Amino acid sequence: MTRLNGKSALTPNPAPATEAGEITCARTHDADTLRQFYLNNIIWEPMQCDGAVQADELDYEALVGDGLGDALIFVTSSYAGEIAGLFMFDRINPHCYEIHSALLPEFWGKGIASNLGLEACRWMVEHTGCKKIITSVPDYNDPAYKMAMSAGMMLEGCNRKSFMKGGVLHDQAIFGFTKEELLCQ
Numbered sequence: 622m623t624r625l626n627g628k629s630a631l632t633p634n635p636a637p638a639t640e641a642g643e644i645t646c647a648r649t650h651d652a653d654t655l656r657q658f659y660l661n662n663i664i665w666e667p668m669q670c671d672g673a674v675q676a677d678e679l680d681y682e683a684l685v686g687d688g689l690g691d692a693l694i695f696v697t698s699s700y701a702g703e704i705a706g707l708f709m710f711d712r713i714n715p716h717c718y719e720i721h722s723a724l725l726p727e728f729w730g731k732g733i734a735s736n737l738g739l740e741a742c743r744w745m746v747e748h749t750g751c752k753k754i755i756t757s758v759p760d761y762n763d764p765a766y767k768m769a770m771s772a773g774m775m776l777e778g779c780n781r782k783s784f785m786k787g788g789v790l791h792d793q794a795i796f797g798f799t800k801e802e803l804l805c806q
Contacts, residue, residue, distance in 0.1 A: 644736055645699045646744040649707075652681035654697060658707040658723040667762060668721065671785040694718070696744050698737035700728060708741035710751070717753040718745060722768065734764075735771040739806065742772070746800040755797035759784040769796040773806050 649655075659665050659676045669675075685695060691712060698706040705728040710718040722738055745751045757780060758765045774796035782790040 643701055644733070644740045645702075646696050646740045647699075648744070648748070649695050649697050650685045652685050654704065654707065655679075655681045655684060655695065657704075658725070661726070663726050664723050668723070670759075671788065691749060694745065694749065696741040698741050700731075700733055700737065705733070706737040706741065708738060710741075710745055710754070713755070715750055717755065718749075718751050720754050720756050722756075722765065729764075734768050738768060739772050739803070742798075742803055746803060752800045753797060754803070755795060757784070757793040757795055759786065759791045759793050761786065761791055766794060769794075772798075773802070774798050775802075 659679065659681075662676075665676045683689075684693060693712070694710040696708045696710065697704050698708065705725055707723045709721040709723075711721065712718050720738070720742065722734075724734055724737065728734070728737070742754050745754065754774075755777070756765075756769055756774065758769055760766075775798060776794060777797045778795045780793040780795055782792060784791045784793050
């Protein structure tokens with residue numbers, strides 16, 4: 622059995638079922654949407670490592686502007702017509718993106734987080750040249766670890782002592798799936 626920091630990573634767990642049409646996704650170029658997520662400290666604080674830029678220091682207009690092309694793509698996932706998640710796809714190369722997830726707290730614990738992320742990933746592979754999506758999960762972030770597993774991502778490795786939080790270096794689990802693996806779900 623594959624384990625990372627005491628957590629099983631042998632077989633991904635399937636995402637819970639949702640009714641067709643409940644989740645929709647779209648790319649956003651709206652700086653206020655980013656602010657809604659990133660200026661919420663409950664969302665921002667767990668995502669940030671020591672020494673990183675603070676949410677109130679970001680230039681949101683530049684992040685969603687055309688100047689970055691497809692280097693950063695922001696996709697919203699809506700549940701029953703209400704924006705629930707914001708997913709940033711950071712281009713590693715023309716075919717591989719790293720996903721960063723942010724869910725509004727009112728949607729936590731509803732069993733839909735992985736589906737919101739899956740639909741954002743599907744949007745990416747259907748609307749861009751993306752063929753592979755990865756994510757890096759610090760070892761202390763159990764909800765993100767569970768979300769990656771339930772979305773069907775496979776454990777691909779460990780980036781040791783690579784994320785500093787509270788003055789402590791943490792390992793990061795690297796999860797990923799290919800376009801084909803994603804679309805087979």
